[in-house]
């Protein structure tokens with residue numbers, strides 16, 4: 001592949017801060033990979049001193065694989081390629097003393113956080129608990145601890161939330177637990193306040209590369225600055241038109257800040273798109289021109305102009321699914337293509353349900369890309385909780401998760417007494433359960449059940465570092481987990497899936513232990529990675545299936561034929577984001593630029609939402625596209641003649 005002039009410039013510019021403003025499909029992944037190879041082979045940088053940050057673990061893995069095609073496996077292994085969270089975890093593990101954290105710390109995921117917040121707030125309303133979790137997360141992502149949050153709080157309500165934050169912090173500290181946000185919050189705070197450690201890390205990192213810069217938030221930008229302060233040798237790659245995570249704190253402002261903080265910043269634009277036909281790019285350019293820009297850029301393509309963009313109107317959601325399915329079947333027949341060449345993209349997860357029903361009827365093999373990862377399955381969460389408790393007996397949430405899985409006859413009353421005792425004695429639930437003094441408060445049956453559990457964990461713990469697989473095998477058979485699953489699931493197929501999952505987990509741990517034989521702390525590292533690995537499920541690319549996914553999930557992917565469904569006001573743009581139309585437009589732009597050869601839109605005249613039938617109007621974004629490149633199919637539906645009821 002011949003690199004274009006700007007791609008070469010972007011790779012060869014290594015003497016100062018560099019921003020690559022890379023349009024969709026302009027080969028940014030290629031450029032980052034080639035730049036890393038260039039830094040090692042031409043600039044003779046030690047691979048140990050190159051750090052690349054990607055948005056997902058999957059992207060990190062892919063990048064590593066592609067580099068190892070060009071460099072030896074040993075050299076590739078020395079390069080740090082990780083997400084912000086994994087890099088943060090590495091800093092935390094190296095600086096335990098400075099952070100005052102014990103080495104056996106656990107990591108909380110979102111579900112664990114909610115469980116703790118339920119206890120702290122004494123409320124059982126999930127929406128409320130999620131809100132508190134997000135508020136705490138937002139504080140941490142702005143580098144604000146509970147003390148400072150309290151000082152800034154004005155209203156009584158704000159003060160109340162700050163109190164929750166404070167109690168949450170105390171809880172985590174006492175149990176030696178970090179949450180996801182801490183993995184960036186703690187290292188950033190540490191490097192900001194500790195000059196010696198800051199210098200140590202700055203000396204370690206001779207070159208920093210960050211992919212998907214448009215999705216960085218406040219704290220991530222701070223961390224980038226802290227890590228690269230002394231040599232300012234970094235390359236950030238991003239596209240302001242593809243920033244779709246403001247709801248997670250991503251800030252487009254990070255582009256403008258860069259120019260202010262680094263006046264010497266070199267900006268290189270990649271505008272040559274190698275993915276999409278001319279017509280698709282024209283539509284994308286037309287649409288995104290309606291947004292404000294950090295710097296103007298216009299994508300161009302040398303590929304053929306391509307067929308007209310079809311807009312398929314439907315009378316209702318079911319008809320929309322039928323028309324799209326029929327179109328796919330016809331199109332596939334005419335073009336001798338495969339199902340895997342097609343993708344259906346939508347704004348919200350609930351839109352897929354009606355499609356699934358129709359696809360099954362039409363016998364179209366399909367795959368829904370979901371965010372529920374392998375690690376969120378109940379049996380996997382159970383086994384990981386057992387492991388977490390063996391490694392950190394202060395992890396009360398792991399304790400609560402498994403104390404009655406499988407059921408041991410330890411009911412709510414007993415748990416309440418254990419909790420009271422642990423609060424009174426200021427010890428963990430595990431230590432409270434291990435205390436003989438508890439005997440007088442419990443029935444002998446409950447006390448014995450509890451003791452058996454404690455003995456089990458203690459015995460397993462003895463060998464966990466030496467023979468983890470044997471310990472897990474023992475655990476599963478001792479607690480009769482499989483027969484409990486069968487009884488609980490009441491469905492043989494689900495039971496089989498669960499067994500397979502457990503088998504995969506054991507194999508996975510065993511492989512990871514083998515490949516990390518000489519490293520210390522292997523098991524806890526493996527568990528940390530499992531907890532951080534909360535990404536989209538992967539489908540075997542060999543499977544010939546139509547892929548359905550949200551627009552967010554489609555980022556970074558490409559398909560020959562793309563169907564964007566539900567192109568209606570209220571759906572896209574989504575009614576909850578009407579105050580952020582620019583981001584909804586960017587989301588539409590991301591969808592359009594996934595298509596290589598052909599693009600289709602569909603919308604439905606009537607839609608059922610929350611049990612109510614509503615009449616819709618076509619999305620404003622359809623009306624922003626170049627008219628002559630669109631073909632509105634007829635379906636007795638006049639595009640401007642809808643009742644607007646949203």
Ligand SMILES: Nc1ncnc2c1ncn2[C@@H]1O[C@H](COP(=O)(O)OP(=O)(O)OP(=O)(O)O)[C@@H](O)[C@H]1O
Nearest residue numbers: 001002003004024025026027028029030274556557
């Ligand atoms: N110089 C080049 N010549 C030919 N093809 C190229 C060149 N650079 C990149 N490509 C191809 O362009 C396509 C898009 O590249 P890539 O996936 O890296 O884009 P991207 O910038 O990451 O896109 P997006 O941000 O939209 O996900 C790939 O198929 C890649 O092989």
